[in-house]
Amino acid sequence: MNDYLVRALAFEGSVRAFSVRTTDTVGEAQRRHETWPTASAALGRSMTAAVMMGAMLKGEDKITVKIEGDGPIGPMVIDSNAKGEVRGYVTNPQTHFELNEKGKLDVRRAVGTEGTLTMVKDLGMRDFFTGQVPITSGEIAEDFTYYFAVSEQVPSSVGLGVLVNPDNSILAAGGFIIQLMPGTDDETITIIEEHLNKMEPVSKLIEKGLTPEELLFEILGQENVQILSTMPVAFECNCSKERFGRAIISLGESEIREMIAEDGGAEAHCHFCMEKYNYTVDELESFIDEINA
Template identity: 35%
Template sequence: MKNNVLIATALNEHARIYLFNSKEMVEEARKLHDLWPTSCAALGRTLAVTALMGLMQKDDNEVVTVTINGGGPIGTILCVANSAGEVKGFCGDPKIYMTYDGMHKLAVGKAVGTNGYLKVTKNLKLKQNYTSQVDLQSGEIGDDFAYYFSVSEQVPTIVSVGVLVDTDSTVRSSGAMIIELLPGHSEEDIVYLENLHLKPISSVFAENDDLHAYLKELFPDAEILEEKNVKYHCDCSRERFMRNLLTLPKKDLEEIAEDDHIDIKCEFCDKTYRFDKEDIKKVMSYASYKG
């Protein structure tokens, strides 16, 4: 399969660049959740940046969870990614279609809201979990992540992320780029980045989605460090939901058994698992064994 992420260094190794053609991943999310355009853009942007943060993790099995809630009509956006390039996520209301007045531009900031937070949790194997939270700046996602990287991780960062939705609601183009300034960078490097005048990345990829070409256009001295592949992937299973049932109080399990069965839907992939009377009895016997 063709890789859709480039990780590169440029500006005399003073900058690290993560460039992601996220079209297929976001289209997969759109189909799974039946996303309307503004929900698609908001969730798609968050998924793409979370996926790149997953790739930034040094050890395998480290998982990054991003939660965004700005008090807007879309509700909570939650995305999870790992270092293997797997990402999944959902938003409270998948059926939001709002544009800025008189324009075709999807009103992501309005849908997300600005009265809230962006929270990042890293589940680090063998180490303590790390959680950090910043106030939302614009709710447009890219600015909010840039603010998070600069404040919480103390890395001056540019985040460019966008999703272009077609008239038939499918994803026409989608991309994300993170540019980190590394220690030792100069004033010259900052001026160079300021003068890039980045065009919306989804428009760039709508015309030409060749990652190598775009990287060279922005940074003629760029050197590729790695190429990776990111995909939408949900790792849910019947066993996992069965284990979740174990955490319910006995009273609730008894009620479910009386109702004959329970359907539990995975929020990340919309797959439904049915547990019948016999399953619940099994869970209850485990639960009583557990005390």
């Protein structure tokens, strides 16, 4: 099964729902960054939430999520857009601890319980929309739930899961976001709460082979769900040698001449995908020519 996302409504439009399988997407991030299990879980959960939030956007809109706690993992940064494309990195990818008291990866310890979750939305207008909330648990799902409640005033339930194989590769990853629209009745809320309390962890359900649709059926009841659309999801980085070249040009002639004199060239490194781009002396001199043209 390839990674994909589902948009849905439930209970006659009173509930909005998203569900996604991100096993391959998180696996790609794990391979590129060589993350250890606890870091993989933290980054994977964050990327899963971000790709669902990207699906709430339209057209060329995009979001950047930054989770900056006081734990040893350091800041995490994730970009996502309305096309199902997501990329992310963690400052200290080789972070890992023993399992916590519940027998799960200790994401809280890695992320920390003090700090901020910041959301920047680029909606194609002059100004960006920025929302920021304090980290409430460090477990990621609860932190996104709190963000929706405080910054967007939308009561939500966020479930995120990542299972890691003994060789550090990703066994299963995915999640859901359930949001109550204004006027949702108490009976509907009670049904959803009962289902959420009874269900297995989302990563276990994905490991068992449940599709994103079936995940929503598990939470909301199949008879209550109306699937609106599906969308492929993938790790995708928009970096390129040309883009980094423009960044080098923006440094100015003196800085570029310094690169030539001291290093005999230049190397650019993308934090998101770990790609490296090398520039020869001839290429750097062509940048100088462009500046002086």
